[in-house]
Amino acid sequence: MSTIERINQLSHRIFNTTLNEKNVSRSSNPFANFQKNVLNADVLELSSKKDINISGGITQGTKRIYSTFVGSINDFGKRFYEGIESIKEFGMRMKNSMVSAWNKVCEIGNTDVVEGLKNGYNAVKNVLTADVGKLFNTREKEITKMAKMDPQTQIKPMFAESLKALEEELVQAA
């Protein structure tokens, strides 16, 4: 090929591009141009297109893997369902326990047990408070009573006798 022919070929290619286009049909995207080919649609087609044949392209091992995966999904669903069921059962047990406890409380509340406990508490409280108060009141009353007595004729013998008893007690303790 001579130099002139080569130049003509080159100029022909430069100025007349339609000869090198495989598809010159109207494109929805006139700006899309890929390797001098105008695309028919907004879809990019790979130059090395691979046809995926699911029925024939998947090996037995892959099938087993998929099968295991799908099985595991099924198992997960089953376990999830069982979990939900156990939670539901647990909730029911909790509810039943609470209801049972509440019924027992109500039952106790309706009986005389609470009243008995209350009465016992009040009785103990009364004994403790009344005895201490009574003790002090008794001594106060006794002091007030003695304060009205004649010191020489009534209190003096009493005082001497009590003091003697205390001294004897002290001697015995020593």
Added chain:
Amino acid sequence: MDTIMKSTKNFNRVSDIIDSLTINPNPDSVAVLEEIGTNSSIDEVREMTARALVKRNEPASLSVVISHKGKGINDMSTVVAMSTINCLLSLEDKELAMKVLEDTISDEGFEEDVRENARSVKALMALS
């Protein structure tokens, strides 16, 4: 006498009698307290008696704890003497006590120890 002894029936009885003589309006109460209480061999009884005499806040009762040797502020027991002094210092109306103290200090018929104690207590009461 320990704390346990203070809770006995006899001790409570003696304490109640002394308390009754403290509030007894009869002036003879002072004589009973002096004769029985201040002559007791038990320090606690003497202490309670001295405090009862101070609380009566009468010239006769204050004279016992201030001017009498071996009683009140002149007691041989430091605890009894200090307790009596504290009770004197706690009086709301100290006028009678100061009068008795001054009389004791100025009266040469009392022993020097008694007058000296009275002088010290008067100084304390003047400061309080």
